[in-house]
Amino acid sequence: MKPTADADPPTRRPNRSSRGFAPIGTVLLILLVTVLAGGSAVLVTSAVDPMEPAPTASVSLSVEDRTVTLRHRGGDALSIPDLRIRLRVDGEPLADQPPVPFFSAAGFDPGPTGAFNSAGTTTLSPGESASFRVAGTNDPVPTPGTTVELRIFDGDQPVAKLTTTAT
The missing domain is CATH 1.20.5 (Single alpha-helices involved in coiled-coils or other helix-helix interfaces)
Structure with a gap:
């Protein structure tokens, strides 16, 4: 007998080669x-590399006759080669920022004192101070009555933000 189109096809039994x-x-x-x-x-x-915390320090700022002085009052010693300093006068950043440590740099009179001087120590410890003088060629120059802001960073981490009025 011939299969018709309506009939179910015969079922095949799978063998090992045809199945997964x-x-x-x-x-x-x-x-x-x-x-x-x-x-x-x-x-x-x-x-994910855990970041070391920034040093904790108590510091003060004074500006007199274009000389910027940072005094370390207490806390951790600051490693000067690791620091970045950004200075603003009346809200405007200096055209040339101080590279610390340095001896002679664009926008600054030669011979900073203390740990800011490249021939000095590499740390600013409690009880010590360091200073530099903004050259008249830098812009803006701190003059008596201007507000001076100094930000200190250890790498990219902020350490301190200080504000004073220049005398």
Whole structure:
């Protein structure tokens, strides 16, 4: 008898060569996902480097006749090579900022004192002071009555923000 179009096709019995073996594929996929997740966890953990806290110091600022003096009153010693100093006069940043330590730099009279001098010590410790003089060629120049703001950074971390009136 001939099969008709309406009849169900005969069922074939699968043999080993025509079917997949799912448990091995599943185990390999789970193993691959686990290895990749572990690898990215190691990368993320090693990429996050805990930052050391900025030093804590009590400092004061005075500005007299274009001379900027920083006095260390107490707390942690400040490592001058790690510091960045930014100076503003009446809210305007100086055209040339002081590179610390230095001996002669654009926008500043030569020969800063204390730890700001490249021939001096590398730390500013409690009880010590350091100063530099803004040259008349820098802009703006602190003059009596102007507000001077000094920001101190250890790398990118802020250490202090000081404000005074120049005398």
